[in-house]
Amino acid sequence: MALFAFFSLAGAAVGDVVFQRGQLAFETESGGRITFEVEWAVTAEQRARGLMERPALPDRTGMLFDFGDSRMVTMWMANTPESLDMIFVDETGRIVRIAERTTPYSEAIVSSGEPVRYALEIRGGHAAELGLDPSARLVLPLDLPE
Template sequence: MLLVAGSPAGAQQEAIPAPPPSSLEVEGRQAEEIWIVTKSGRFRFTAEIADDPQERSRGLMFRKSMPPKHGMLFDFGEVRPVHMWMRNTPLSLDMVFLDETGTVTSIAERTTPFSDAIIDSGGPISHVLELNAGIVRLIGLQPGDRVEHASFEQ
């Protein structure tokens, strides 16, 4: 129950449920809120979710720009070693490798655009978060820090 300001003493009204979070879109694609938690603070970002093979294989290819507080979260649906590359990707990115709890296991900063060089996760992971190059350093993100999103185990 919710007490409403200005109501007579003792008057009560039923609480009205909060509306569901509004759908976020970036460049016409569905995006969701994520939080990155570092020693220097908690930072809100939006991320497109790549959780099927077709979305993961395309990733951020051909994308010429991305808003500063935006990224792409790759959800592999299992824990395994992952190998990424930058083929057909004109943006330099920071790649953040995450375990199933959202804990950062390793980071590849300032990847080389259009490169076919393999970027290795360094061990088994379940997710990769791609951000604009330089964001990792800007917010002080390091292995052991966390990313919060509904896809991670609590």
């Protein structure tokens, strides 16, 4: 049975949901590291709020969604004013899909394509600028808040 995560939270203001911050890294095929300062979206409420109504993200920042276990994930861009790259990562750290330059305010579904544990959202086009591609791996374990 596929589980789906839809990110909508009608009527909530951006300030209603609090996110803790941390850092994560991807290790490239050549042995380099690409690091990001992220907000952790680990609760259902945080995952529902996501980056809706946020201004453009600075370079090397984003939001990491942790679904707690592997599942099929679907996301959308409703109420999100800036294009994002959505990087879907399985429980081993393997990038299974990068949805590049998603369309702001779109309600079109963006699917992980296969079960994943994590999704990282960063500024649209930033993955390609940094050379982040499916050959890179998320460095695990993550130092997620409890």
